[in-house]
Amino acid sequence: MPYNIITTLALSLLIALAFFLVYHHRNGGSQIRLICGPQRGSLLWGVDLALLHNYIADIDLFADWSDFWGNVYRIPTVLGGQRLVLLDPTAVSHIVHTHDRYQRPAGIRDMLHRLTGPGLLWAEGDVHRRQRRILAPAFTNQRLRNIYPVLLGCAEKVRTEWARSEKGEAAVDIDAHTWMSRLTLDSIGLSAFQYDFGSITGLASRIANAVDAFAQLDQTPINVVAPLFLHIFPFIYRVPSARISMMLELHASLRGAGAAIIENYKKSKDDPAYVGSARLITSLANAQLEGNQMKSLSELELISTINTTILAGYETTAVTLAWALYELSNNLACQSKLRAEIAVFQDDPTFEQMQHEMPYLEGVVREVVRLRPAFNDFARVAACDDVIPLSAPIVTKDGRSIDSIVIKKGENLVIPVRALNRRKELWGSDASDFRPNRWLEDCSHTRKLGGKLAADFSFSDGPRNCIGQGYAILAMKTALFVLLRNYIVAPSLHDQAVDSFKGLLFRPRSVGEKDCHLYLTVSPVSEPSALPALL
Numbered sequence: 001m002p003y004n005i006i007t008t009l010a011l012s013l014l015i016a017l018a019f020f021l022v023y024h025h026r027n028g029g030s031q032i033r034l035i036c037g038p039q040r041g042s043l044l045w046g047v048d049l050a051l052l053h054n055y056i057a058d059i060d061l062f063a064d065w066s067d068f069w070g071n072v073y074r075i076p077t078v079l080g081g082q083r084l085v086l087l088d089p090t091a092v093s094h095i096v097h098t099h100d101r102y103q104r105p106a107g108i109r110d111m112l113h114r115l116t117g118p119g120l121l122w123a124e125g126d127v128h129r130r131q132r133r134i135l136a137p138a139f140t141n142q143r144l145r146n147i148y149p150v151l152l153g154c155a156e157k158v159r160t161e162w163a164r165s166e167k168g169e170a171a172v173d174i175d176a177h178t179w180m181s182r183l184t185l186d187s188i189g190l191s192a193f194q195y196d197f198g199s200i201t202g203l204a205s206r207i208a209n210a211v212d213a214f215a216q217l218d219q220t221p222i223n224v225v226a227p228l229f230l231h232i233f234p235f236i237y238r239v240p241s242a243r244i245s246m247m248l249e250l251h252a253s254l255r256g257a258g259a260a261i262i263e264n265y266k267k268s269k270d271d272p273a274y275v276g277s278a279r280l281i282t283s284l285a286n287a288q289l290e291g292n293q294m295k296s297l298s299e300l301e302l303i304s305t306i307n308t309t310i311l312a313g314y315e316t317t318a319v320t321l322a323w324a325l326y327e328l329s330n331n332l333a334c335q336s337k338l339r340a341e342i343a344v345f346q347d348d349p350t351f352e353q354m355q356h357e358m359p360y361l362e363g364v365v366r367e368v369v370r371l372r373p374a375f376n377d378f379a380r381v382a383a384c385d386d387v388i389p390l391s392a393p394i395v396t397k398d399g400r401s402i403d404s405i406v407i408k409k410g411e412n413l414v415i416p417v418r419a420l421n422r423r424k425e426l427w428g429s430d431a432s433d434f435r436p437n438r439w440l441e442d443c444s445h446t447r448k449l450g451g452k453l454a455a456d457f458s459f460s461d462g463p464r465n466c467i468g469q470g471y472a473i474l475a476m477k478t479a480l481f482v483l484l485r486n487y488i489v490a491p492s493l494h495d496q497a498v499d500s501f502k503g504l505l506f507r508p509r510s511v512g513e514k515d516c517h518l519y520l521t522v523s524p525v526s527e528p529s530a531l532p533a534l535l
């Protein structure tokens, strides 16, 4: 018996010592521990368990905490760790513009490498700069002009399919998320790679299924809790689990698509009907043949770049478009105003008209991007010691006023994008409302406080911002133009509530459905009387 007591005591001491060492190693000498913030409820979980609910329900703890603690605060995390949360515009700008000093945490990079290979999302330093230089020409205004007819064509195909599914009914329920996913996948396939995934017309897509699987992941304790430990144990996604199987399947589906795209390119490039020269795939294939090392891509990088473009562009744009339809379905006045602007054009607008002559459409898209960012927050880890400047001084726990924060290599930071995009001091008391008109008003107040950063942070900023943002905005405007010109969108005939649900990203979901769908009702513009009384 005494033996058991001694063993138990020794084990307890060892565990306590391990906690102490981990805690000391992770926090010793750090200035972050002097920054005020919410209390550590539990040594094991910090506030991370509470943050999980942030991810499941439509609440924003980062915003609530910032109401209390201000634009800079510290949160306690799992196993005695801590993270600095930054909403201060100068600090956020410093992080994203000196991106070599602040990188994605090792666990996230490892996960990205497993999903896409050594592509742009994963790369850092010189490798990132080289890959970005090669990719950038594919996203210029001239390239967008070239691919605009492809985007129009894809949106028209969706309209045709909706018309087919009406079968004489005045109004039908559609799964808006699935349609926006199909539209986005085919648009990226055709416009970037001149490759038709055929998903609008009903071809099953392995990529779409693999992405959807994340929204159907059983919320078992291991699936829910594992991501919390990613910052400490980067290898956690290598432990066999349902989530890792999904990642492997997503990776396999991306690789399969990449191989088919390359095969298609090799087969068709000499065909006069193949206009691939204006497409991303040709720039990439040329870079692979490039003799100059600074401009060349290896074969593995070529396929990783294709994978990265699909992964980064597909679900982000599809989810944002689904949110746009959801917001418009609940805001008939906005929808009518948008339709009035669209109705000015008897024919399809030219590229210039689409880009410059529909300010309200632009406002609708920008407002959805602001209110429903595809990424709720960005995690970063300091790659070296640094000093982060602040736009306004803060008071530390020991009563000192500081206007910059000393950061040690390895310390963790988080930029809560959703909270940043909804700051009342920037956007006014209606910051959480969907109000596209704000983009047409004088923004000098917003600009003075946060500049472009505050307006567009959903795409991040600096040398690592979203390279596809011009494409994404154009694709979304084109889709909404075509669909809203022809259809009125309203809440589901079955009156289902909608919440925000985390799959790979946050999606709008009709509550009560087993899988993650967003049901909305569409009726042809000539049949408005068929809509529910609400309208």
Ligand code: HEM
Residues within 6 Å of the ligand: 120, 121, 132, 188, 308, 309, 312, 313, 314, 316, 317, 320, 369, 373, 374, 375, 378, 457, 458, 459, 460, 463, 464, 465, 466, 467, 468, 469, 471, 472
């Ligand atoms: C609404 C749609 C989109 C949103 C909200 C979005 C958002 C973002 C954000 C926030 C980043 C930076 C992530 C970070 O620093 O951790 C990013 C990076 C990136 N995005 Fe997008 N994105 C969208 C659409 C697209 C599209 C359509 C493409 C391509 C066709 C694309 C390609 C990329 C790439 C390649 C990167 C990596 C850039 C780099 O690391 O240098 N994105 N995106």
